[in-house]
Amino acid sequence: MEITPPVSMTEFFDAVQNIPLIRYALLAGIVSSLTFGVVGSFVVTRRIGYIAAAIAHSILGGIGAAIYFSRVYDIPWLTPMIGAVIAALLSALVIGWVSLRAGEREDTIIGAIWAFGMASGLLFIHYAPGKAVSLESFIFGNILLTSRSDVIATVTLGAIILVLVGLFYHKLVAVCFDEEFARLRGVSSDAYYLLLLAITAISMVLMVRVAGIILSLALLVLPAATASRFSRKLWVIILVSIGLTFVYNTGGLALSFELDVPTGPFIVLVASLVYGLSFALKRLVR
Amino acid sequence: MSSATCARSQQRSRGHAEFNLTLFSHPLNPVESSDIAVADGLCFGYGRQLVLEDVSFSIPKGESLCMIGPNGGGKSTLLKLMLGLLEPTRGSLSLFGKPAEEARKQIGYVPQAVRFDPLFPITAIDIVLMGRLDRHRFGFYSRKCRETALQALAEVGLEEFANRPFSDLSGGQRQRVLIARALACEPELLLLDEPTANIDLSVEEQFIETLALLKEKMTILMVTHDLDLISEIGDSVLCVNHRVHRHSLPLSGETIREIYSGVRRVEHDRRARHVHGDHSACEHD
Numbered sequence: 001m002e003i004t005p006p007v008s009m010t011e012f013f014d015a016v017q018n019i020p021l022i023r024y025a026l027l028a029g030i031v032s033s034l035t036f037g038v039v040g041s042f043v044v045t046r047r048i049g050y051i052a053a054a055i056a057h058s059i060l061g062g063i064g065a066a067i068y069f070s071r072v073y074d075i076p077w078l079t080p081m082i083g084a085v086i087a088a089l090l091s092a093l094v095i096g097w098v099s100l101r102a103g104e105r106e107d108t109i110i111g112a113i114w115a116f117g118m119a120s121g122l123l124f125i126h127y128a129p130g131k132a133v134s135l136e137s138f139i140f141g142n143i144l145l146t147s148r149s150d151v152i153a154t155v156t157l158g159a160i161i162l163v164l165v166g167l168f169y170h171k172l173v174a175v176c177f178d179e180e181f182a183r184l185r186g187v188s189s190d191a192y193y194l195l196l197l198a199i200t201a202i203s204m205v206l207m208v209r210v211a212g213i214i215l216s217l218a219l220l221v222l223p224a225a226t227a228s229r230f231s232r233k234l235w236v237i238i239l240v241s242i243g244l245t246f247v248y249n250t251g252g253l254a255l256s257f258e259l260d261v262p263t264g265p266f267i268v269l270v271a272s273l274v275y276g277l278s279f280a281l282k283r284l285v286r
Numbered sequence: 287m288s289s290a291t292c293a294r295s296q297q298r299s300r301g302h303a304e305f306n307l308t309l310f311s312h313p314l315n316p317v318e319s320s321d322i323a324v325a326d327g328l329c330f331g332y333g334r335q336l337v338l339e340d341v342s343f344s345i346p347k348g349e350s351l352c353m354i355g356p357n358g359g360g361k362s363t364l365l366k367l368m369l370g371l372l373e374p375t376r377g378s379l380s381l382f383g384k385p386a387e388e389a390r391k392q393i394g395y396v397p398q399a400v401r402f403d404p405l406f407p408i409t410a411i412d413i414v415l416m417g418r419l420d421r422h423r424f425g426f427y428s429r430k431c432r433e434t435a436l437q438a439l440a441e442v443g444l445e446e447f448a449n450r451p452f453s454d455l456s457g458g459q460r461q462r463v464l465i466a467r468a469l470a471c472e473p474e475l476l477l478l479d480e481p482t483a484n485i486d487l488s489v490e491e492q493f494i495e496t497l498a499l500l501k502e503k504m505t506i507l508m509v510t511h512d513l514d515l516i517s518e519i520g521d522s523v524l525c526v527n528h529r530v531h532r533h534s535l536p537l538s539g540e541t542i543r544e545i546y547s548g549v550r551r552v553e554h555d556r557r558a559r560h561v562h563g564d565h566s567a568c569e570h571d
Binding site for chain 2: 045047166167168169170171173174176177178180181182183184185186187228231232233234236237
């Protein structure tokens, strides 16, 4: 999918060599494509895209709360990233708990958390003292704002996710396919479902950095959705998703840098087009 | 009854006699020869209303028992109780001398294949390997697990389909994959939920043959409405309709038809008829 004129690519490579921001962005993009490819495949397969979307929106609540409390009570370690992780995990647990206990309709809770996260985030940010906070980079994402600590967080969280999925791959697949049978074989299905949601939640935090709250879901789901149009084997879907995400992240970064367009929307647009094309391609193949 | 079926059922009853003989030739283990499942005064209700009431029965080792009954009569509930997915409201249910939940290791469960997401990206062998989940901690499945899984697939005649995606298989093949998954658990009791419900008539005979082979190796309990399956596989029939009645088999084809016509009528008229009548032809325990 990478159709870049060679001249601008060298310009991009120059930038990578000389501007640390671009280097961090590229590094974060490369590392996170592994995480996103894996988690996106599970999200598509288990059909929990809307849960991921609700989690993404609840993240604004965490970011807002972190900014507000760190400024009002002077807590320097309470970064927006930490607030985002806490909010994402909390929403994942609430949604998971509700859907397991079935006390309320799952889609209702998803909608409620979605809106609650956005509303509380906007209010916290409104009342936070000090310098005005720009919402734009949270809502639409800006991979070029990636700092050194963001890269460290991306690598650490990504590594945790990959290790967890690697260790419990078969159990996660079994629980996604047939949670009842998994339970009969002594697997605590509920715990693994919650683990999957937690992993999804952390991915969404990383994703929001790249593509923002609104566009992150597309970037998580589209590569896996594209891949699953051509394969019926989960590990193939995972590998193809990783590849696609890698191409989207790095190619999108390079191209948007060259063309001077916002990275997140650009990446998502390309990913959507490829997904659309996959329908046409499949028809051609047949 | 065709002559072939007759021959087969004769063969079966002979097999059964031999089986009983071997049981009695184990004087040291009199307990082992006894029942693997015992329900005593079992009651269960989801809310205030009882779905199953005062249910008592036992399943001797090696028996093939068919559960029949109208929809809503409690067959699935009874199955779930036996799997330990539900707790009895009153009374007791024990399998292998233990509460149902603790006996899960010895049970292979075969749900209906239609229940599954047809788009789920998974191969036949990966589904069968789920039967080994309790022997698997993390990472890859061991080679032994893979061998057992392949062997289970071979037992249902699908070894060539090991790496095919589940979604590419026919309804009958999917159902057999699920049986293979249960066999990979190396069970002593096989529980099946309407195994032939979504299978074409053309492949049903083959399917029944698969089950007939398994019947020689383990105790089988299945929910089914399939008359052919009952007459080919079943040793007895358990009528589940709020309460439970056991009918011993082999019965003549005529009697089976009578029991079944009773059930059919119940399916139309719901409960009343079945409870109050139409059991004249059946010998209750």
